[in-house]
Structure formats: structure tokens, C-alpha cells
Amino acid sequence: MRFYGLALLAGAAVLSACGGGEKKADTTATEAPATPATGAAPAPTTGTATKVEATGADHEVKMVGDDKGYRFEPADITIKSGDKVTFTMVTGGPHNVAFDPNTTPAAGKAQLDANMDGKLAELSSPMLQNPNEKYTISFGGVAPGQYPFHCTPHLAMNMKGTITVQ
Numbered sequence: 001m002r003f004y005g006l007a008l009l010a011g012a013a014v015l016s017a018c019g020g021g022e023k024k025a026d027t028t029a030t031e032a033p034a035t036p037a038t039g040a041a042p043a044p045t046t047g048t049a050t051k052v053e054a055t056g057a058d059h060e061v062k063m064v065g066d067d068k069g070y071r072f073e074p075a076d077i078t079i080k081s082g083d084k085v086t087f088t089m090v091t092g093g094p095h096n097v098a099f100d101p102n103t104t105p106a107a108g109k110a111q112l113d114a115n116m117d118g119k120l121a122e123l124s125s126p127m128l129q130n131p132n133e134k135y136t137i138s139f140g141g142v143a144p145g146q147y148p149f150h151c152t153p154h155l156a157m158n159m160k161g162t163i164t165v166q
């Protein structure tokens with residue numbers, strides 16, 4: 001449970017497509033797309049949700065790596081559904097923002113995945129390499145709940161946080 005790389009994240013995306021999971025009552029959000037994919041191959045996704053732009057406040061989280069360690073500042077934040085969170089690369093990159101599909105609330109998973117631009121994998125942002133690079137995630141339409149996240153390259157160094165959506 002504690003060790004997951006990109007390969008495992010991709011594997012989880014495949015598994016979730018098979019309908020596995022502890023919830024008996026599947027909602028349509030987690031079903032396979034009803035229409036065949038067209039043209040360009042989309043990034044891996046958990047469902048058929050489309051991006052919902054944020055309409056609320058912007059919350060800044062810094063991504064820091066220095067002699068005190070690797071961390072998000074602040075690591076734990078509370079926002080409202082419809083807000084957005086902007087991650088800013090400060091030092092010690094590359095950093096990213098990844099939500100573990102296994103710990104992401106089922107009710108908000110497909111929407112959150114749809115709201116993330118340029119994903120490397122399901123629920124996983126691109127790498128931010130340079131100081132002041134930013135990555136914004138809209139929580140538009142994302143269901144309330146606790147969304148733990150981590151930095152993939154620095155997961156073992158405990159670079160983690162939690163976004164609580166109210």
C-alpha cells in the first residue's frame with residue numbers, strides 16, 4: 001500500500017476498469033465510457049466526467065525540497081468544492097501532485113481526474129522542474145471528502161499532504 005510507482009498507478013487504472021472495488025452500488029461515474037473513443041488517445045481516466053472549471057478561491061501550496069526535507073507547504077488544506085489549488089515549484093524539484101486512486105474518495109475520483117490537465121497517469125500531474133512553475137487543479141464539481149496526495153519522486157521522503165474538500 002505504501003509503495004506505488006507510475007507502473008502501479010497505470011495498473012490500478014486498468015483494474016478499476018474491471019469494476020473491482022469495495023463499493024457494491026456502482027455509480028455511473030465509474031462505469032466504462034458509453035461511447036467509443038475517437039481520434040486522439042486521451043490520458044488514462046477513471047470515468048466519463050468532463051473538466052469543470054473552478055469558480056471559487058485559489059489556494060496556494062508550495063513544493064519545497066531543501067536541507068529540512070521534501071514537503072508541501074502547507075501540507076494539509078481545507079477548501080470548498082469549486083475552489084482550486086495552485087501548486088508552485090519552489091526548490092528541490094522535480095515535483096508533482098499525485099492522488100492515489102486507492103485512497104481517493106470514489107464519489108470525487110472521476111471528476112478530479114477529469115479536472116487535471118496534462119496528466120502523466122490517472123490522477124497524476126506532470127513534473128514541475130523549474131522554480132515558479134505552477135500547476136493548478138480545479139476542484140469544480142469534486143465531491144466533498146478527504147483527498148490525500150503525494151509527490152511521486154519524493155513519496156519515500158514523505159512528501160505528502162491532504163486536501164479536505166467541504
Ligand SMILES: [Cu+2]
Binds near residue numbers: 063065
Ligand atoms: Cu517532490
